[in-house]
Amino acid sequence: LAEAAGIHLVAPEHRDIWAADTRGVGQLLNAALDTAPQKLIIGLGGSVTTDGGLGLLAALGVTAVDAAGEPTDLRHAARITGERDPRWNDIQVVIAGDVDNPLCGPTGAAAVFGPQKGATDEDIPELDKSLHHWADLLADFTGTDGTTIRDTPGAGAAGGVGAALLSVLHAEMRSGADLLLDLVDFRSKVADADFVLTGEGKIDAQTGYGKAPARVAHSAGNVPVVAFGGRVDATAESPVPGIFIDTVAISDPASPLEENLVNAADSLRKAVASWLAAQ
Structure with a gap:
């Protein structure tokens, strides 16, 4: 993820918590999908975004729209429309994350990681509220439970991308560090x-x-x-x-x-x- 939406790509003075999104990550996933993988490991970490995975999903054909039905951002999302490529049904999607933070709350994506990505003290409550609402929209779209989406460990990874992947792509959450430690028989x-x-x-x-x-x-x-x-x-x-x-x-x-x-x-x-x- 950090190769497309990484914090190292944006100088501190140019970081904008409301403008940065994960569409590029979704484009990478589309490219990976075209290789017909059986298993896809998505590394989450080092992001400069807190869009809840909204941009990523848009690239996959799952779009957040406002009350007028127009594509929109996290703050103005009224519902989620579209559908994912059916090829995702045949792929095991694994999230390799480096944090177990939930999506919302005092240990969530906005409160803990927002400041390093450009969020001000005034931004954080509004951002957390937007992510809270986003969890409800994801729940409505996937037929799951908003509380579960908000509270699942790792849902807050990479500014909420964890929540989007867990709910829409039915991903499996794994500690990225544990995955690598297992590979080297640590x-x-x-x-x-x-x-x-x-x-x-x-x-x-x-x-x-x-x-x-x-x-x-x-x-x-x-x-x-x-x-x-x-x-x-x-x-x-x-x-x-x-x-x-x-x-x-x-x-x-x-x-x-x-x-x-x-x-x-x-x-x-x-x-x-x-x-x-x-x-």
Whole structure:
């Protein structure tokens, strides 16, 4: 998903929570559909969008319209019309997500991820309300239950794309990290390790919502896990109970972000060496 609707594609000053949509992701799915796959894994994560998958569905032929029946955006959607390609009935669709947030509420797509995508404090309540209504429209269209769509873990992934795929394409939700850990037989490989080292760009409150470092820690069993991050937010200070025995920031807070990104590999090597030397 991030290749078509990724946060890295839009500079911070140009991010618009109401304008960014996932139509390009739907176009990628159409291209994949034409290859006649038996199983399709859709990676969700790193999006700059919070459109509930509205744009994605539009590309698949399932369109949100306003009261006048004209195609519209999330805020003005009155109903959903159209139908998906029947070929989707023969494909196993798997969502590989990195968070287990629901669609709406205090841990939902708008509240947790909206700010990094350009949402202001004023936008978030309206955005959450729009997603709440969107869940009801998805429920009406698919004959399911709006509460289930709103509350299903992972429905809030990628700005609500999870909800659209779960309801309209009957996708199966899997932790993307777990999927990859299973592929490399991670559990058996670390069974005799002294430590497991993991990390991500920023370790914060979101990390515990099923992101890769948290899933690594879960899969490591009784092996201690240390997390290294470009930044470590104050809300995730070491140690994080039940997840990591330590969290280590690798960047220089006095240097600009661009410089820290360029030096990330060297900074990580030094941080790991320093941590291990202290044990």
